[in-house]
Amino acid sequence: MNIRPSRYRDFPGIKEIFAVAFTEEYQRREVDIVRRIEKIRAVYPVVKLLSCFPNPYQHLFTVHVAEEDGRIAGLVQMSPRNHYGTRWHIDNIAVHPDFRGKGVAQALLQSVFEYYSQRGGLRYTLEVDASNQPAIKLYEKTGFRRYSTLYYYKLAPKQLAKFRDKDSLTLPPHVRPRVASDRDALWELYEETIPSYIRLVEERSPSDFSMTPVQLALEQVKKSTKRSEALHFVVEDPHRRCLVASIDLYAQHRALPHVVQFILHPAYGDMAEQLLTYALHQAAQISINPVLIGSFESQRAKRDAIQALGFKKVTSDFLMVRDNAETILLPQTAPAEKAKDGFFNPVTLNKHPGS
């Protein structure tokens, strides 16, 4: 069996595996996965070019395949989840039914652990449907542990339509569009809001809260071509001079769901419903599509508000984590630039001192 990064000629096999393994799962999130793969194939030279240098789309389609007798037996799709590329997320893994139960998935995972560990990967994460026993067993066998639970909710278009009416909306106080200089305040909000055990795994740094010029330009292009709009809001507490919430809304002009990302300081939990109502009102101005939102199990106020506004739970996923066993994180002393970010340099332990 040959495990390697995917090529253009692998697309028929890749599409077949995605169709067999993921159609149902993605449908629950209102995504036509086969169509998405076809679209990536149509622009593959551009995707390949973008994969060669750092940019927001560098890992749009980072797939490794297992090839057996000229057939694509399985695939794994990965993406980095932090600025420094120390945390890699397994977006998808699947094996063609003809090849299941023969160790293909296990071999694919071992191969990508090796590949990305050589490129600075320190930690691997994934989300798996809590009812997917074969996959959970596979992950446990390859060193992942269950870490937390994530809930995903969907609001039906009919429900979203109710948020269109401006008269019924009380504008939350101190809401304003996010600006580039909010980066450090957003980092502080994140540090105070997300429990430390989740932050430890997410391995984010202040750089992850920057809006790069490339990102902003791409959002403008999408807006001008009427594909989607990205709206970024923050909420300030003017007395304490800090941010208490951030809302990122990725709203679609097309037949795709809107996505809301929402961070709210637990001390301001009472504002959850009002802020989400505001976000839904904004989404409803753009188009009446389904809306998706996720929440960790610890985010009680957010979940209560989500349910009160008519969202229905679509999945409960386990967040699973696997550390690169040969590395630990130690506080660094230099260089100053990274220390400012609160980021720790990886230190590789020598398994055989003196060898």
Ligand SMILES: CC(C)(COP(=O)(O)OP(=O)(O)OC[C@H]1O[C@@H](n2cnc3c(N)ncnc32)[C@H](O)[C@@H]1OP(=O)(O)O)[C@@H](O)C(=O)NCCC(=O)NCCS
């Ligand atoms: C999950 C999946 C990727 C496993 O692929 P595979 O190549 O058959 O798995 P492997 O042969 O490498 O199995 C490795 C280990 O996983 C576990 N496992 C795999 N399939 C299993 C099953 N049907 N039931 C229970 N455990 C299973 C076992 O622990 C197995 O080790 P063992 O054979 O020594 O007992 C495959 O079933 C699949 O493509 N499913 C649909 C897509 C999917 O659910 N992907 C995960 C989304 S998060």
